[in-house]
């Protein structure tokens with residue numbers, strides 16, 4: 062961007078606070094929502110790795126059973 066363009070951009074921005082320019086949106090700081098901490102745990106039934114919220118883990122993670130296996134064992138088994 063040349064000097065003249067920069068000055069024009071500056072003027073536009075000064076007269077219009079909403080004007081963000083051709084790259085203004087890139088400079089907007091995106092606030093990331095705090096996500097719950099997860100841990101990768103191996104299910105003791107299916108031996109698959111699962112991402113599980115830390116606060117929903119059993120004390121002994123070797124006994125962890127993933128939701129899918131919990132559903133499989135608890136449902137109407139035919």
Ligand SMILES: [Zn+2]
Pocket residue numbers: 104105106107108109126127128129130131
């Ligand atoms: Zn499982």
